[in-house]
Amino acid sequence: MPEEVEVTIVTVRDIFQDEAAKKSRFSLEYEKLSALIVLDKQDMARLAVKDGQKLLVKNDAGSVIIAVKTSADEAHPGLAFMNNSPWSNQLVADSVGECSIPGFKSIKAKLARMEETANVTPITELFSRMKG
Amino acid sequence: MATCTGCSLLCEDIEAIVTDGGLSHVKNLCRKGHGHFQAVFTERTEPSIDGQKVDLEKAILAAAEILKNAKRPLLYGWSNSTLEAQAAGIRLAEKIGATIDDTSSFCQGLLMERIIAGTIPTCTLDDVRNFADTSIFWGSDPSNSHPRHLSRFSYYPRGDKRQKSYEEERTCIAVDVRKSATAQLCSNYYFRLAPGGDAEFMEAIISVLDGKIPKVADKKKMIELGTLLKKTEYGVIFPGLGMVYSMQDRMDLFERLMARLNEITTFRAIPMVGHYNMRGFNELLREKTGFINRVSFKGGAAAHGPENSVLSAAKSCDAALVIGSDPLSSLPFGTARALSKKPIIAIDPRRSLTTDAAKVVIPSALSGMEAGGTAVRMDGVKIRFEPIIESKRPTDEEILTRIMEAI
Numbered sequence: 001m002p003e004e005v006e007v008t009i010v011t012v013r014d015i016f017q018d019e020a021a022k023k024s025r026f027s028l029e030y031e032k033l034s035a036l037i038v039l040d041k042q043d044m045a046r047l048a049v050k051d052g053q054k055l056l057v058k059n060d061a062g063s064v065i066i067a068v069k070t071s072a073d074e075a076h077p078g079l080a081f082m083n084n085s086p087w088s089n090q091l092v093a094d095s096v097g098e099c100s101i102p103g104f105k106s107i108k109a110k111l112a113r114m115e116e117t118a119n120v121t122p123i124t125e126l127f128s129r130m131k132g
Numbered sequence: 133m134a135t136c137t138g139c140s141l142l143c144e145d146i147e148a149i150v151t152d153g154g155l156s157h158v159k160n161l162c163r164k165g166h167g168h169f170q171a172v173f174t175e176r177t178e179p180s181i182d183g184q185k186v187d188l189e190k191a192i193l194a195a196a197e198i199l200k201n202a203k204r205p206l207l208y209g210w211s212n213s214t215l216e217a218q219a220a221g222i223r224l225a226e227k228i229g230a231t232i233d234d235t236s237s238f239c240q241g242l243l244m245e246r247i248i249a250g251t252i253p254t255c256t257l258d259d260v261r262n263f264a265d266t267s268i269f270w271g272s273d274p275s276n277s278h279p280r281h282l283s284r285f286s287y288y289p290r291g292d293k294r295q296k297s298y299e300e301e302r303t304c305i306a307v308d309v310r311k312s313a314t315a316q317l318c319s320n321y322y323f324r325l326a327p328g329g330d331a332e333f334m335e336a337i338i339s340v341l342d343g344k345i346p347k348v349a350d351k352k353k354m355i356e357l358g359t360l361l362k363k364t365e366y367g368v369i370f371p372g373l374g375m376v377y378s379m380q381d382r383m384d385l386f387e388r389l390m391a392r393l394n395e396i397t398t399f400r401a402i403p404m405v406g407h408y409n410m411r412g413f414n415e416l417l418r419e420k421t422g423f424i425n426r427v428s429f430k431g432g433a434a435a436h437g438p439e440n441s442v443l444s445a446a447k448s449c450d451a452a453l454v455i456g457s458d459p460l461s462s463l464p465f466g467t468a469r470a471l472s473k474k475p476i477i478a479i480d481p482r483r484s485l486t487t488d489a490a491k492v493v494i495p496s497a498l499s500g501m502e503a504g505g506t507a508v509r510m511d512g513v514k515i516r517f518e519p520i521i522e523s524k525r526p527t528d529e530e531i532l533t534r535i536m537e538a539i
Contacts, residue, residue: 008327010309010310010327010374012273012276012310012312013273013276013277014276015162015163015164015275015276015277015279016163018164018167018276018277019163019164019166019167020167021167022138022164022167022168022170022171023167023170023171023174024174024175024483025458025461025483025484025485026175026483061464061465061466062465073310073311074311074324076310079309079310079327081310084462085461086460086461086468086485089461089462089463089464089465089468090465091465092464092465093464093466094443094463094464094465094466094467094470096443097380097381098380098381099242099380099381100237100238100426100438100441100443100444101238101242101376101377101380102238102443102463102464102467103377104238104373104377104464105327105373105374105377105378106327106328106377123485126485127460127485127488127489129465129469130460130465130468130469130472130485130489131472131473131489
């Protein structure tokens with residue numbers, strides 16, 4: 001049985017995603033580059049997932065379904081990366097410390113594999129959650 | 133020549149032929165800048181109230197009405213507006229007793245405050261190009277965030293005193309939690325940190341500079357770094373959000389590191405500001421109030437504090453004017469949701485989650501392309517630019533002036 005894996009997500013910048021955002025935040029290109037988490041090989045194995053499969057990422061702040069990709073970096077089990085976006089912000093707690101800066105780069109979350117047919121959470125759904 | 137307002141490098145050497153359908157014969161735009169310029173052709177906003185298209189005047193009057201009736205208005209955004217618009221925004225905040233804040237509030241503000249106050253020494257990017265022999269990218273990745281930083285200023289160019297440039301005279305160092313694109317370039321001097329490990333790393337550098345054995349696993353590599361820093365003639369640290377978010381209330385340690393480095397040689401810092409005129413807003417507001425962000429004019433005098441940060445004010449305000457920013461995309465979900473329930477006036481050239489949620493949308497001209505003005509580059513250099521295409525859309529400054537007149 002695949003495990004549920006706990007990770008710390010660090011949000012990062014990506015020139016391709018940034019370009020897509022500037023063109024349209026509502027495009028599939030932006031969704032593809034934003035609704036994505038990059039994991040270490042060990043974490044991929046623990047979850048029994050391959051590139052492109054979908055994960056449910058959740059914590060007390062919220063949850064999203066996003067695609068997964070294997071990291072090309074040196075080993076970093078337990079550490080995951082996401083491009084900064086409305087998808088990563090679903091998982092950022094709005095409680096802040098003394099400096100009033102949210103934990104954009106230290107998001108604790110649990111990951112679980114989704115069935116093959118699952119789709120990533122679309123931006124329209126993120127918007128509905130906000131307005132709902 | 134055009135100026136790109138796609139990031140805070142404000143590249144002034146852009147050439148392009150602009151037609152109805154798009155751009156051609158483009159020179160000097162990076163991928164990010166190209167996306168920014170292309171944006172003028174897609175998903176433009178129209179004046180609207182409650183999602184219904186109206187004429188511009190009606191939208192402006194509706195915005196004025198909302199602000200006039202608000203008891204706790206928030207004016208937010210500003211980092212993607214010209215200095216002229218920012219000045220008009222600060223006047224508007226004073227006039228209606230509003231809270232005013234910008235993206236630096238949860239971005240580079242902690243560092244920018246010290247840079248503008250002069251407690252951390254800084255320099256211009258032109259100084260970097262001409263003199264720097266060591267560039268440290270700390271929690272920053274210009275290859276992705278500021279694509280022409282390395283080629284125009286910090287690594288590749290042949291500056292006055294650095295004719296042999298990256299081949300012989302420039303060294304780049306990356307300090308990051310991952311081997312970013314920039315870190316791959318600095319592979320001989322890449323230091324991988326654990327998330328939140330920046331303060332410990334700074335203490336280790338200070339120890340090495342003091343001739344002590346650093347308390348880190350790889351002591352040899354750290355001593356090599358200390359030697360390199362001591363031999364540096366003109367060093368510059370480029371802190372990104374990775375460092376700022378990690379340091380937060382320990383930013384005094386970075387001040388201490390900079391002071392220690394400057395006892396030995398010359399070291400400067402330039403924060404890697406994202407939005408094209410965040411620094412401009414910080415300087416302007418500080419000039420006016422003594423504070424770079426998080427200011428309330430409620431009751432007349434300027435008050436500063438975390439309760440005036442967008443993170444708090446998004447929840448406590450009863451109306452918000454958002455200009456050139458998409459907080460519903462960039463704020464934590466809970467804060468964004470709270471803000472989305474308030475009557476929002478969105479002034480923006482382009483559609484976003486915030487314009488979709490806004491009660492009133494006022495379309496504006498895109499700075500650099502359709503609107504001229506002045507902005508402050510990440511290093512404090514003021515840049516004046518002219519529009520390169522004609523537009524019927526009003527500038528941010530014109531919109532704010534008309535709202536003020538209507539109030």
